[in-house]
Amino acid sequence: MINPSYSRSVELPFGDAVARVTPTLNESGRGILTTIDVQPTLKAKLGADFEAYTISGACHPPRAFEVLFRQEEIGLLLPCNDIVAENDDGSLRVSAVNAEELFRVPGDPSLKEVAVDVNRRLKEAVDNV
Numbered sequence: 001m002i003n004p005s006y007s008r009s010v011e012l013p014f015g016d017a018v019a020r021v022t023p024t025l026n027e028s029g030r031g032i033l034t035t036i037d038v039q040p041t042l043k044a045k046l047g048a049d050f051e052a053y054t055i056s057g058a059c060h061p062p063r064a065f066e067v068l069f070r071q072e073e074i075g076l077l078l079p080c081n082d083i084v085a086e087n088d089d090g091s092l093r094v095s096a097v098n099a100e101e102l103f104r105v106p107g108d109p110s111l112k113e114v115a116v117d118v119n120r121r122l123k124e125a126v127d128n129v
Contacts, residue, residue, distance in 0.1 A: 003098055003101060004097065004098055004101060005095040005096060005097055005098055006095065006096050006098060006119070006122060006123050006126055007093050007094065007095035007096075007126070008093065008094060008095075008126055008127065008129075009087075009091055009092065009093050010092050010093070010094050010129055011091075011092075012092065012129075014052045014084065014086060014092060017084045017092050017094060017129060018054050018084050020128075020129045021054075021056050021082055021084060021094070021125075021129060022056070024124075024125040024126075024128040024129050025056070025058045025082065025125045027124075027125070027128065028060075028121040028122070028124050028125045028128075029060050029062075029121060030058045030059060030060045030080075030121060030125065031058065031059060031061075032056045032057065032058050033057045033058065033059050033079050034055075034056070034057035034079065035054065035055070035056050035057070036054065036055040036057075037053075037054050038050060038053040038054065038055060039051065039052055039053055051085065051086040051087075051088075052084075052085070052086040053083065053084070053085045053086065054083065054084045054085075055081055055082070055083050056081065056082045056083070056084075057079035057080070057081055058079055058080055058081070058082055058125075059078065059079040059080070060118065060121060063114055063117065063118055064078055064079075066114060067103070067111060067114055070108065070110065070111065071106055071108055071111075073106065074103070074106055074111070077102050077103070077105060077106075080096065080097050080099055080102070080118060080122060081096070081097050082094070082095065082096045082097070082122070082125065082126070083095045083096075084129075094126050094129045095126065096122035096123065096125065096126050097122070098119065099114075099115045099118035099119045099122060100112070100115040100116060100119050102115070103115035103118075
């Protein structure tokens with residue numbers, strides 16, 4: 001079975017959790033390239049109500065260059081995403097993509113070492129929110 005993410009619950013207000021994502025990613029050597037605030041986006045585009053949910057697309061430039069140099073099509077899987085999301089019970093979770101699963105998609109076993117390092121950094125960032 002595929003485990004797509006690493007997650008943990010946090011006891012912070014939503015805005016505080018989102019605000020903590022950027023510094024924790026920076027501390028792990030990654031930076032945020034994109035941020036999508038899903039709730040107002042879905043409201044504006046579809047008129048749909050959705051829970052508080054933010055996606056941060058993050059990148060560790062040396063590792064991104066390394067995998068893009070090996071296989072340009074891996075750019076379809078980048079950046080690595082992190083989310084802050086409100087659960088049905090009102091609690092919050094912070095999650096990061098499981099890079100080891102993500103990097104299996106291209107079928108290149110030489111990417112395993114990079115994926116393990118990226119996962120370590122992602123888990124560290126999630127744990128520090």
